[in-house]
Amino acid sequence: MYEQSISRRRPGCVVVLLDRSDSMNRSWGGSSETLAQGAARAINSILMELCLRAQKGQGVSYHYFDVGIFGYGARPVAGGEGVETAFGGTLANRALVPIPEIRDNPIAVREVASGDVAGATVRMPVWVEPIHGYRTPMCQAIAVAGQHVYEWAQMHPESFPPIVINITDGFVTDNPYDGASLDDWASRLTGIATQDGQALFFNIFVSPESAGNVVFPSAANGLPDPGPDLFRISSPLPEPMMRNAASVGISTVAGSRGFAFNVSDSTMLVKLLEIGTRVETRD
């Protein structure tokens, strides 16, 4: 299980559920950046990373991944509260988008400071903008994304299972939704499977406080709410992701879940997204 590599014949599926509730307007770790801004920046960064992985050569981008970003809370296009895809521009309203299309359709390309050379800038594409408002309909987000994930898994039975990563700062406000609890929706999501294993559901709880990260715990002991709930619905980390974590100096133990609590800076969020989305590519 969880041994299939990513290839053009067996692409992967990465879905991010992005909390766009009002509380994402809080500033992150005392910085001038809000949780919404930091989360959007982290998602844009990981989308860029997926684009780079797929860039095989000059003018050649392989269809290694189908990617979906679903915002929940404020709906900038439809208006009001609910769930909608978070891509903008040409990709607006698209659910799962092949990575070459994502590559070619950012909503903006901005100059940002280079992390490598002082004073230098690099061009960074933007696909997702920071948005916040309303409450936290997490169950609905799982339900909406789950339908697309289910259809994708039906079409790609030999692929690495879908990876769904939920980024949130708050308490779910629509539990139960449509007659099913948060646990039920999570269970339905992780019940979706390919021949290589069940869909993976990872949860990252971001926090404005620098209260100490808890990353990939194997038990929920001592976590304040909503930690235990999010821990319970998170998938155990499969072996490839444990190796990913080890490669960036994050230790895991048997039973570690794909769950992080009180993530208090966006650099750590990017690192967690990389751990959760890095699957060996082979072709």
Add this chain to the structure above:
Amino acid sequence: MQIQPVVFSAPKEGYAPTEWEDGAGHVCLGGAPGLDPQTARFAVADGATETYESRLWVCQLIASFLSSDHRGDGAWPDIERASMTAWFKSMQDTWRSAAAAPADYIEEMKIRQGTLATWVGGQIVGLDTPTPVWQAVALGDSVLFHVRGGRLVEHFPRFRSTDFDSAPDGVSTLPERLGRMSEQMRFKHGQLAAGDTIFAATDAFAKWMISCEEQGDETLWPLLCGPLPPSVFSQLVTEQRRAMAMKDDDVTLMRIRLLSEPANTVVVYL
């Protein structure tokens, strides 16, 4: 002594042979017409899938290593650290000077991440003597095997089947990696005799060979040293992949037999 080299290859399952992204080559040098050559040179490389234009990097490395004039002075790199390091540097310089301009900022960023290939290459010297020697240099998880009388004499680097992972060392296009590459290179040599066989394989097939050896599979070397039509090789790879005994990756196996006298028959597989 004469050598009889052959390269077997297979792309990933379901892909066309033109999509095979490894590289392999060999060349004989010295010796007057009709006489034994003095030296044979060989190389096998595997481009890292996630890196930019890795197939071009593999082609450049193999072509240069087997060419006697890559430095313009009729020399090629000796199988020792300083010479190989200088050759790596010249390869990086060539790569940069030959690179086409990136089409956009994503390609530019990808190029900055570098291109990588695993490598095992070397030479057989003294073919015109009774005691030829193989010399090899390796960087990454491509592996050389020396077989005599149906038994493995040596494999290099001495990986176990559990040592293969998805992030091997390799020959990089990045100048800042040159020092590390120089340190990571491994060297080995061994004495050869008529009838011996040298194999060089990229990771998927090498790992499978080592696994068979670890399990005491006595059919392995007779199979690989015997008549091996390309169709039988392809079938072997397909079967082992389906049995999950071999990773579904590009596969390359170079076989070099040492013959005490020129072959007197030619077998053509149609």
